Amino acid sequence: LKLEDLGEFGLIDRIRRRLAAEQAPDVLVGPGDDAAAVVGPIAGQALLLTCDAMVEDVHFRRRWMSPKELGWKVMVRNLSDIAAMGGEPGHAVVTCGFPPGTDVEFADALVDGLDEAARTYGARIVGGDIVRSAVLFVSVALTGHADEHKLLCRSGCREGDVLMVTGELGASAAGLLAMEAGKQQHFPDAVRAHIHPEPRLAAGRTLACAGTATAAIDVSDGLASDAARLAEESRVGVSVSLGSVPVAESCREVCRALGKDPLELALHGGEDYELLFSVPADRVHEATQILRDQAAIAATQVGSIVEKERGLVAVKPDGSTVPLGGGWNHFRVRKEGSKP
Amino acid sequence: LKLEDLGEFGLIDRIRRRLAAEQAPDVLVGPGDDAAAVVGPIAGQALLLTCDAMVEDVHFRRRWMSPKELGWKVMVRNLSDIAAMGGEPGHAVVTCGFPPGTDVEFADALVDGLDEAARTYGARIVGGDIVRSAVLFVSVALTGHADEHKLLCRSGCREGDVLMVTGELGASAAGLLAMEAGKQQHFPDAVRAHIHPEPRLAAGRTLACAGTATAAIDVSDGLASDAARLAEESRVGVSVSLGSVPVAESCREVCRALGKDPLELALHGGEDYELLFSVPADRVHEATQILRDQAAIAATQVGSIVEKERGLVAVKPDGSTVPLGGGWNHFRVRKEGSKP
Numbered sequence: 001l002k003l004e005d006l007g008e009f010g011l012i013d014r015i016r017r018r019l020a021a022e023q024a025p026d027v028l029v030g031p032g033d034d035a036a037a038v039v040g041p042i043a044g045q046a047l048l049l050t051c052d053a054m055v056e057d058v059h060f061r062r063r064w065m066s067p068k069e070l071g072w073k074v075m076v077r078n079l080s081d082i083a084a085m086g087g088e089p090g091h092a093v094v095t096c097g098f099p100p101g102t103d104v105e106f107a108d109a110l111v112d113g114l115d116e117a118a119r120t121y122g123a124r125i126v127g128g129d130i131v132r133s134a135v136l137f138v139s140v141a142l143t144g145h146a147d148e149h150k151l152l153c154r155s156g157c158r159e160g161d162v163l164m165v166t167g168e169l170g171a172s173a174a175g176l177l178a179m180e181a182g183k184q185q186h187f188p189d190a191v192r193a194h195i196h197p198e199p200r201l202a203a204g205r206t207l208a209c210a211g212t213a214t215a216a217i218d219v220s221d222g223l224a225s226d227a228a229r230l231a232e233e234s235r236v237g238v239s240v241s242l243g244s245v246p247v248a249e250s251c252r253e254v255c256r257a258l259g260k261d262p263l264e265l266a267l268h269g270g271e272d273y274e275l276l277f278s279v280p281a282d283r284v285h286e287a288t289q290i291l292r293d294q295a296a297i298a299a300t301q302v303g304s305i306v307e308k309e310r311g312l313v314a315v316k317p318d319g320s321t322v323p324l325g326g327g328w329n330h331f332r333v334r335k336e337g338s339k340p
Numbered sequence: 341l342k343l344e345d346l347g348e349f350g351l352i353d354r355i356r357r358r359l360a361a362e363q364a365p366d367v368l369v370g371p372g373d374d375a376a377a378v379v380g381p382i383a384g385q386a387l388l389l390t391c392d393a394m395v396e397d398v399h400f401r402r403r404w405m406s407p408k409e410l411g412w413k414v415m416v417r418n419l420s421d422i423a424a425m426g427g428e429p430g431h432a433v434v435t436c437g438f439p440p441g442t443d444v445e446f447a448d449a450l451v452d453g454l455d456e457a458a459r460t461y462g463a464r465i466v467g468g469d470i471v472r473s474a475v476l477f478v479s480v481a482l483t484g485h486a487d488e489h490k491l492l493c494r495s496g497c498r499e500g501d502v503l504m505v506t507g508e509l510g511a512s513a514a515g516l517l518a519m520e521a522g523k524q525q526h527f528p529d530a531v532r533a534h535i536h537p538e539p540r541l542a543a544g545r546t547l548a549c550a551g552t553a554t555a556a557i558d559v560s561d562g563l564a565s566d567a568a569r570l571a572e573e574s575r576v577g578v579s580v581s582l583g584s585v586p587v588a589e590s591c592r593e594v595c596r597a598l599g600k601d602p603l604e605l606a607l608h609g610g611e612d613y614e615l616l617f618s619v620p621a622d623r624v625h626e627a628t629q630i631l632r633d634q635a636a637i638a639a640t641q642v643g644s645i646v647e648k649e650r651g652l653v654a655v656k657p658d659g660s661t662v663p664l665g666g667g668w669n670h671f672r673v674r675k676e677g678s679k680p
Contacts, residue, residue, distance in 0.1 A: 001444040011444070011470055015451050024464050027431075036466035038431050041382040041485075049466060051433040051481055055473045091367075091378050093391040095435075095479040104341040104351070111355050124364050126376035126389060130351055133395045134475045139435040141391055141481030145381075 009229075032233065033154050034084035034218055035144065046151060048090075048144035050081040056136040064179045067106045069195045070138065071113025077220065078142040079121050079199035080273040084218035085153070086208025087146035089123035089201065094140050097133030110138065121201055150208045152277065156215035157234035161278035161305040164287060166203050166297045169223055170251030170262055173269020178254050186257065189250035197273045202295035204275060212287045216277035222270040223302070224324050228312050230276065237310040240267075240303035240324055243317040267314075267324075278305050349569075372573065373494050374424035374558055375484065386491060388430075388484035390421040396476040404519045407446045409535045410478065411453025417560065418482040419461050419539035420613040424558040425493070426548025427486035429463035429541065434480050437473030450478065461541055490548045492617065496555035497574035501618035503643040504627060506543050506635075509563055510591030510602055513609020518594050526597070529590035537613045542635035544615060552627045556617035562610040563642070564664045568652050570616065577650040580607075580643035580664055583657040607654075607664075618645050 029037035035050035175194030207213040255262040312324040369377035375390035515534030547553040595602040652664040
């Protein structure tokens with residue numbers, strides 16, 4: 001059996017079963033959430049720990065992204081994981097794999113981008129490891145902290161909750177499309193969304209403090225795939241209302257020019273780093289208001305949490321339903337139907 | 341300027357200057373030590389954080405190391421960093437970069453090795469990231485904790501201190517030599533030292549608790565190179581007595597068979613994961629005794645801390661001195677003279 005046959009999520013599930021780390025008494029949240037959470041030395045305070053890597057020609061291409069932008073993005077991917085737990089970021093260590101022949105200026109700029117993203121959001125790089133590697137890669141591990149009783153886990157969705165998302169979707173994937181088509185200069189907003197994402201730390205903190213959200217995940221693989229993750233971890237079904245998905249205007253512009261479907265990118269593109277979260281139906285108004293007032297971000301109702309038996313469905317504007325599939329899956333082809 | 345011109349240590353120094361993380365008030369020990377230490381939520385307790393990666397054909401070859409052994413070793417490298425700070429290991433996150441076509445059984449065994457090493461020494465894997473990569477790599481980040489007033493930093497050596505090392509040296513490098521020569525079956529002890537090292541957590545803990553050691557580092561790059569690191573961080577010189585270096589018997593056996601110099605391997609081979617540490621001259625006896633009694637490990641005097649102006653010297657048995665050079669340095673050729 002090859003990793004391609006199992007898929008990224010299949011492999012992760014397999015590893016989780018092997019580790020069964022959830023059984024350790026000091027592990028509050030083990031593998032499978034945005035970040036792990038362990039009991040901190042102060043009662044009620046959880047220590048968060050996450051890691052995320054970017055590999056050349058898998059997650060980025062050098063000709064489309066400067067080393068400073070690469071550093072920014074890989075740090076933001078980790079900050080976004082902390083945001084999706086409702087936490088505050090802490091300290092980072094970075095492993096860089098550099099091919100021989102790498103310019104020192106490249107390494108300098110990469111470090112500057114990592115450091116700028118960390119400092120912008122209150123984190124600090126405190127150490128790292130530099131290794132030689134035939135393929136350029138950057139792997140970041142980041143700590144954070146959060147009230148252990150207010151963690152935004154993936155497993156908290158309840159039937160009847162409303163599914164919401166911050167901001168707008170599809171711009172990052174549209175930026176990538178624009179670059180692949182050699183038209184990046186025509187679509188600066190979409191390109192910027194792809195190479196300079198921002199983590200929704202204020203939104204995560206706001207939702208966690210208020211205790212409004214029952215569950216959350218960051219949109220890294222795509223709304224459809226990440227909604228499927230929420231559903232799987234919460235053992236529920238999800239219904240997404242396709243007419244309600246907030247598609248970024250910059251995504252629409254790229255799609256108009258390149259003859260693509262903006263909704264497809266918003267659903268399956270990924271790397272938006274918005275927060276997808278569930279709230280009880282009677283707290284939707286409150287959630288919308290506190291996110292606007294305290295995190296300066298709009299939130300949109302995109303669907304609802306339904307019984308597990310209904311699975312993962314997308315409701316078209318005419319009321320008909322189709323399966324909700326797709327999203328990026330390492331080791332499988334892109335946008336293949338997901339297997340939740 | 342290329343990374344090769346600067347060398348691994350030159351690059352690390354450059355990055356440290358760019359980050360200047362030591363200036364952050366909650367960072368007790370920033371980049372450049374075995375692990376970083378930050379202020380923990382309980383007064384006096386430091387949170388440690390380290391990371392270390394292994395890349396195929398740079399740090400290991402698949403034909404010489406099973407995936408389980410690879411997992412064990414990369415986790416031990418991180419545990420050893422925590423040991424060298426005098427800390428207790430905590431929680432780990434693991435990034436695995438797998439080439440397409442990797443067998444699931446390979447990933448399973450790798451995870452088993454990582455997990456076995458973690459559990460053996462009281463740590464837990466709590467999360468990770470799996471990515472596709474043309475080159476197989478495994479990057480681990482590990483937390484730990486320690487009394488912030490008893491951290492074993494690299495910067496604490498004082499003139500007049502005695503330089504000591506736990507255990508014996510050279511076996512790991514001899515094991516690698518034996519494998520390279522296709523004679524691994526004749527030298528099981530040396531091969532085992534290379535593929536199944538053990539972190540000196542009990543020794544680090546013992547030295548830290550007793551407050552006996554003024555500084556420590558783990559022997560990952562080789563005694564000569566790691567002594568140079570201690571000297572640089574402590575702004576002192578180091579004199580190593582070549583006749584006192586504890587050369588492992590398994591190293592001597594391999595060297596006899598292959599016509600190599602065992603002292604060369606003990607000084608410059610690396611990957612021994614013993615602790616190299618300095619103690620005040622009047623506490624050498626105490627250090628030796630507590631390490632034997634509480635950590636079941638022998639410790640040997642291998643030299644002394646001298647004034648900075650004397651630099652890094654090796655004293656031959658006849659009393660003559662030569663420069664102490666060498667050690668593994670990424671991005672440079674192996675065993676080139678080090679530039680401390």
